[in-house]
Amino acid sequence: MTSFSETAQTGADIVVETLEQHGVTHVFGVPGAKIDKVFDRLLDSSITTVVCRHEQNAAFIAGGIGRMTGKAGVAIATSGPGVSNLATGLATAHSEGDPLVALGGGVAVADRLKSLHQTLDSVNVLKPVTKFAAEVDSPAATAEVLSAAFRAAESGRPGSAFVSLPIDVMNAPAACRPIRLRSILEQGAGSTAAIAEAARLIDEATNPVVLLGLMASKPGAANAIRHLLNKKALPVVGTFQAAGALSEREFAMFGGRVGQLANQPVDQLLESADLVVTIGYDAIEYWPSIWNKDNDRAIVHIDVVPAQIENDYNPSVEIIGNIEESLYQLSVLITRSVLSKRTSLLLEQIKHDRANLLAEAAVQGGDPIHPFRIIAELQKFMSPDVTLCSDMGSFSLYLSRYLTSFRARQVLISNGQQTLGVALPWAIAASIVRPTEKVLSVSGDGGFLFSAMELETAVRLRSNLVHMVWIDGSYNMVAAQEELKYGRHSGTDLGSVDVVRYAEAFGAKGFQVSGPDDLATTLRSAFDIPGPVLIGVNVDYTKNAQLFEAVHHDSIL
Numbered sequence: 001m002t003s004f005s006e007t008a009q010t011g012a013d014i015v016v017e018t019l020e021q022h023g024v025t026h027v028f029g030v031p032g033a034k035i036d037k038v039f040d041r042l043l044d045s046s047i048t049t050v051v052c053r054h055e056q057n058a059a060f061i062a063g064g065i066g067r068m069t070g071k072a073g074v075a076i077a078t079s080g081p082g083v084s085n086l087a088t089g090l091a092t093a094h095s096e097g098d099p100l101v102a103l104g105g106g107v108a109v110a111d112r113l114k115s116l117h118q119t120l121d122s123v124n125v126l127k128p129v130t131k132f133a134a135e136v137d138s139p140a141a142t143a144e145v146l147s148a149a150f151r152a153a154e155s156g157r158p159g160s161a162f163v164s165l166p167i168d169v170m171n172a173p174a175a176c177r178p179i180r181l182r183s184i185l186e187q188g189a190g191s192t193a194a195i196a197e198a199a200r201l202i203d204e205a206t207n208p209v210v211l212l213g214l215m216a217s218k219p220g221a222a223n224a225i226r227h228l229l230n231k232k233a234l235p236v237v238g239t240f241q242a243a244g245a246l247s248e249r250e251f252a253m254f255g256g257r258v259g260q261l262a263n264q265p266v267d268q269l270l271e272s273a274d275l276v277v278t279i280g281y282d283a284i285e286y287w288p289s290i291w292n293k294d295n296d297r298a299i300v301h302i303d304v305v306p307a308q309i310e311n312d313y314n315p316s317v318e319i320i321g322n323i324e325e326s327l328y329q330l331s332v333l334i335t336r337s338v339l340s341k342r343t344s345l346l347l348e349q350i351k352h353d354r355a356n357l358l359a360e361a362a363v364q365g366g367d368p369i370h371p372f373r374i375i376a377e378l379q380k381f382m383s384p385d386v387t388l389c390s391d392m393g394s395f396s397l398y399l400s401r402y403l404t405s406f407r408a409r410q411v412l413i414s415n416g417q418q419t420l421g422v423a424l425p426w427a428i429a430a431s432i433v434r435p436t437e438k439v440l441s442v443s444g445d446g447g448f449l450f451s452a453m454e455l456e457t458a459v460r461l462r463s464n465l466v467h468m469v470w471i472d473g474s475y476n477m478v479a480a481q482e483e484l485k486y487g488r489h490s491g492t493d494l495g496s497v498d499v500v501r502y503a504e505a506f507g508a509k510g511f512q513v514s515g516p517d518d519l520a521t522t523l524r525s526a527f528d529i530p531g532p533v534l535i536g537v538n539v540d541y542t543k544n545a546q547l548f549e550a551v552h553h554d555s556i557l
C-alpha cells in the first residue's frame with residue numbers, strides 16, 4: 001500500500017519545501033501530535049531537525065541563528081503549551097532585532113472554537129510579541145502565509161514571525177506550490193535632503209556624539225560606521241548590543257558602552273553632547289528618559305525604521321533606509337575634522353580610567369573571585385575567532401561595560417527583554433553557525449538553570465562550546481537593586497548546584513575553578529576539549545550594589 005507521503009503533496013510538504021526555498025538548514029523544536037506531520041516530512045528533506053528539551057530554548061536557538069546570520073532561524077512546536085512555551089523566545093527576538101520564524105501545530109480549523117486537548121488561540125497569544133502572526137486556514141494559503149512570515153522576520157527591522165499550522169491543513173492535499181523567492185529586497189539610502197540636513201547639523205554642532213544601537217553591530221553597518229569615524233572626528237558611545245561595531249582603529253574615539261543606568265564616565269560624554277547622532281538605536285536598549293530627560297538638544301536618527309517619538313526622543317532629522325548606504329553618503333558631506341576640547345578631555349579621562357581599572361583588575365586576588373578579575377581573564381580570550389554569548393545578570397553588566405570586542409556580532413547579549421536563559425541556547429546556535437570558531441557562553445547561577453536542560457542537546461549535537469557559570473548563590477541583579485531600594489533583599493537567595501557533577505550527569509565535562517590564577521588555564525583546557533564543557537566560577541559580589549549607584553570606577557574595586 002502506498003504511504004500517504006508518496007501520493008499527492010500535502011500541506012506539510014509545502015511547509016518543508018518553503019523552508020528549503022528560504023535556505024533553512026536546521027529547525028529546532030519539540031514534536032507533538034498536532035505538528036508531527038511536518039516532523040515526518042522533514043525526514044525526507046535537506047533540513048536537520050534538532051530536538052530540544054524545551055520550546056523556549058528552541059526559540060532562543062533560532063533567534064541566535066537569526067542574529068548571527070541575518071536569516072530567520074526556525075523553531076517548531078506542537079499546539080497548546082508547545083506554542084505558549086515559544087512566547088519568551090519570540091518576545092526576546094522581537095525586541096532585539098533577531099529574525100525568527102516559529103511554526104506551531106494547531107487543532108483542525110473546524111475545531112478552533114471547541115475545547116479539545118491543546119487548543120490555544122496561538123495567533124492572538126503571540127501577536128503582541130511578533131511582527132507577523134497568522135494561521136494557515138486553507139490548503140491554498142500555506143506557501144503565501146509562510147513566505148509572508150519570512151518576509152516580515154527578515155526585512156526592515158528584523159524580528160519574530162509566527163505561523164499556526166492546523167493539523168487538517170497539514171494532512172490535506174496541497175492546493176498551492178512553494179513560492180520561489182526571486183526579488184532582491186534591499187533598501188537604498190535615506191533621502192538626500194535628510195542626509196544633507198544631518199551633515200549640516202553635525203558640522204555646526206559644538207559637541208556631537210554618536211550613539212550606536214543594536215542595528216549598528218550588523219556587519220555591513222559596522223563597516224560603514226568605521227569608514228565614517230576614520231574620516232570624521234566624531235566621539236562614539238554604544239549600547240550593549242552595539243558591541244563589536246568598532247574596530248581597534250576607532251577605539252580612541254570610543255567613550256564606552258551605555259545601558260541600564262547613567263552612572264558611568266561614558267555617560268558624561270553623552271551628557272556633554274549638543275547633538276546626538278543615533279545609528280540603529282532602539283529606545284528599549286537605553287531609555288531616552290535616562291540619557292535625554294527633558295533635553296531639547298538636536299537628534300539625528302539613522303535607522304531602517306522611523307523613530308518611536310517620545311517626550312525625551314524627538315529627532316530633528318531622520319535618515320530612514322539602508323544604514324550603510326546612508327552612512328557612506330553622509331560621510332561624503334560631513335566636513336568636521338577635529339574634536340572639541342571638552343570631548344578630547346573627556347575621552348582622555350575615560351581612556352585613563354579604563355587603563356587603570358583593567359591594570360588593577362588583572363592582579364585582583366581572592367576567591368571567590370572579583371568580577372573585574374574574571375573580566376580581565378576573559379579579555380585574554382576575546383580573539384576574533386571567539387563568539388561570546390551572554391546571559392543576563394549582574395555579571396552581564398561587567399561584561400557589557402568592560403569587556404571589549406572589535407568584531408560585529410561577536411558578543412550576543414539580551415538587552416531588550418534582558419531574558420534569563422538565552423546564553424547556552426545561543427551558544428548551541430553559534431556552534432552550528434560558526435563550527436570552526438570557539439564559542440563561550442556565560443550565565444549566572446540563576447540564569448543557568450533556566451535553560452541548562454539543553455546541555456543534553458549540546459552533548460547530542462557534540463556542540464563545541466564552553467559555558468561558564470558565575471556562582472554567587474543568588475539572583476544578584478535583583479538583590480543588588482533591592483538593597484538600594486529597600487535596604488534589604490527578598491526572593492533572591494538560591495541553593496548551590498555542583499556544576500561539575502551536573503555536567504557529568506549529562507555526559508559533558510565540568511570544571512570548578514579554584515581561584516583567579518586557575519581561571520585562564522581552565523578556560524584554555526576547556527576550549528581544547530571536544531563537545532560542551534561547563535566551568536563553575538565562584539564570584540565575589542560584595543561590591544555589586546555600587547554597579548547600580550552613581551559611582552566612579554575606582555571605588556568598585
Ligand SMILES: Cc1ncc2c(n1)N[C@]1([C@@](C)(O)[C@](C)(O)C(=O)O)S[C@H](CCOP(=O)(O)OP(=O)(O)O)[C@H](C)N1C2
Pocket residue numbers: 392393394395396418419420443444445446447448470472474475476477478481
Ligand atoms: C526570564 C527572566 N525572569 C526573571 C528575570 C529576568 N529574566 N531577568 C532579570 C532582570 C534582567 O529582569 C533584572 C534586571 O535582574 C531584574 O528585573 O531585576 S536577571 C536577574 C537574575 C540574575 O541572576 P543570575 O544568578 O543569573 O545572575 P547574577 O545577577 O550575576 O547573580 C533577575 C532574576 N531578573 C528577573
Ligand SMILES: [Mg+2]
Pocket residue numbers: 393444445446470471472473474475476
Ligand atoms: Mg547569581
